[in-house]
Amino acid sequence: MRRFVTDLTYDDVTQKEVFLNRRALLRSAAAMGAASILPFEAAARDFAGGETPNKFEDITAYNNFYEFGTGKDDPAKYAGQLTTSPWSIEVDGMVDRPGSYSIADLIDADDIEERIYRFRCVEAWSMVIPWNGVELNKVLSKLGPQPGAKYVAFETLVRPAEMPGLRNTSIDWPYREGLRIDEAMHPLTLLATGIYGEPMPNQNGAPIRLVVPWKYGFKSIKSIVRISFTAEEPPATWNMLQPREYGFYSNVNPEVDHPRWSQATERRIGDGLFARRRPTLMFNGYEDEVASLYDGMDLTQFY
C-alpha cells in the first residue's frame, strides 16, 4: 500500500498570533456593520443550549487522565512534562492511505472551528466546554476507509518517562477506545486540538483528542497516537476492566444506570458549593442529532 506523504509540516499551521488577529479583524468588522456580523457569529457555534461554558481554569484543573494518576488533580500536576511536539499518529487497518502522519498532515487549519458542547462524565458530573477542532469525518475521509471498515479504534500515547500513572498496572495500557464508523463519521464527532482558542492543554489530552458529546467522557480518548480501521468491534479500556459498568457504546442515558450509581441526574460542576444538580438529558441533549444511529437497538442491552 502506498504511504500518504505531504510536504506540509507543523510550521504550515496558521500561527496563533495570525489567527487571533484574523478574529480580531472579524470582530471589528462585525462591530462596524450588521452585514458583516455573519462571519463572527460563525466563529463559535453553540451546541449547549446557550449555557455559559465552564471557566478555562476549571476545565484544566479537574481531569480524568489515568496515565498521570487517578486523582482529579494529578493530570494538572504531572502532565506538564509531556512532550507533544513532534507528534505522530499511526494510521492502519482497513484504510487506503495508512502511514505515519503529523497533525498538520491530518488537519487543515482552515477547517478548525470552535464548538461549545456539553460534556458528561460517567461519574455523574458535567461541564460545558468550548472546543476547537475539526469534524472527525473530514480527517477519516482523507484517509480513505475501505468498505469493510466497520469500526474506528484509537489509542493513547504510552510514554512511561513522562506519564507516572502508567505504573498503575491494574489497567492494560495503552488506553483504547473505539467508535462504530457511522458514529465516527457523525458531524458532531470532533477531533479537538484546543480549548478556548488555546492549544489543547496537556492534561486535557494534548495535542489531539476525540470529543464525542453524546457519550460519556471516557469515550473521548486523549493524546491519540493511533487510528485503526477494523471490521470487528475494537477493545475499549473501561469496557475491558468492568464490562458490566462500562459498555462499548456508553451513550449518555438517564434511564440506564451505572450498576453502582444512578445516571438520572448530574452535577454541573464549577459553581463552587452551589453547583446545581439537574436531570441528565438523553444522549446528553443530542438526541435529535444522533438517536437515529441506534434505531432498532435495545439501549439497555447495548449500553
Added chain:
Amino acid sequence: MRDRINTLVRRTPNWALYTLSVLPPAWLLWQGAVGALGVDPVKVIEHELGILALQALLLGLAITPLRRHARLNLLKWRRPIGVIAFFYVFLHLVTWVLLDMQLYWEQMLKDIAKRPYITIGMVSFVLLLPLAVTSNNLSVRRMGAAAWQKLHKLVYPAVLLGAVHNVMVQKVWEVEALIYLGLALSLLAFRVRLPRVRSTRQA
C-alpha cells in the same frame, strides 16, 4: 507521661471537646465557600466529613484496648467522642442530601434501595441513631447500665459498615480505604478475644 495524659483527660471538660469538634467541619465549609477546595468542593466536603466520622468512630473503639494494654485511660472521653462521631456522620449525610443530591428525594430513595454502598452507609447511620438519642445521663439511669451498654454495642456493626461503605465508594481499590477497614477489623477482633482473656484470668 502516661499519668499526665490521664490527668489531662480527667480534667478536660466535655464542652471543650465539643467545641474543638466543630472546628474541622467549619474549616471545610469555610474553605469550600472561598473556593479553596478545588473545582468540586461538594465532593471534597462530603468525603472529608465521612473520613472524620470514621476516624472518630475508630478512636472510640480504641479506648478500651488503650486502657487495657497501654494503661491510657480515655474512658471519660468515650461518650463525647461517640457523640462527635455521630455529629460527623450526620453532617456527612446532610451534605449528601443538600449539597450533593440537592433534595432529589426520588433518586435518593432509589439509590438507598438499589446501590449497595449507599444502603450500607444508611444502615450504619440508622444503627447509630439510638446510640445518639441515648447518649445522656438520663437515658443511662432509665435503661440501667447493663441494658445501656448492650444497646451501645451497636457501634460495632456500625463502624464495620462505615468502613466497608468507604471502600465501596471508590472507583478502584484505594489503599487508604483498605487501611481504615483493616483498623476497624482489628479493633473488632480485639473484642472477640476479650471473653477468653478474662476467663483465663479469673480461673
